[in-house]
Amino acid sequence: MTGSKHPGRKSMENLSKLLAEDIMSASDEDLLAEFTESGGDPNAEAERLRALFEASIVKANKSRLAAARAGAAANRNAPRFSTACSPQDARQRLRSVLNRPGIPQRLTLAARKENELSDADVLGMLDDLRDLGLLPEEDDLA
DSSP, X not given: OOSOSSTTHHHHHHHHHHHHHHHHHSOHHHHHHHHHHTTOOHHHHXXXXXXXXXXXXXXXXXXXXXXXXXXXXXXXXXOOGGGSSOHHHHHHHHHHHHTSTTSXXXXXXXXXXXXXXXXHHHHHHHHHHHHHTOSXXXXXXX
16 A cells, blocks of 8 residues: 555545635635625624634734743843953953963954943953853853
């Protein structure tokens, strides 16, 4: 037996495809007339579907909001290096990390030109280095 475990499955798939094609090729007027003939109220059905669609949008938005809140809370609770030192101290710490053997080859050109970075960039870079595990524990005040 070379077919599926369910011999009628192929026939059902073909029937489903034909029905879907029949519905997709029907005009809006034909579909509306058939729905009305079967006792349906098109306006009530449209309102029901609109409410269902709006409820799904609200549910998706609430889910995204919950994820954003969780991410913000995690970010708020994560210790940040930048709050623990002055910009001058941060530049010194960045220089000490950049001067370690093997580090400069692994960093971008912007990171290697520390003197051209703003204080905020330097502090952010120290945060990134800490997150990557490149900042030594004794230098990590957070």
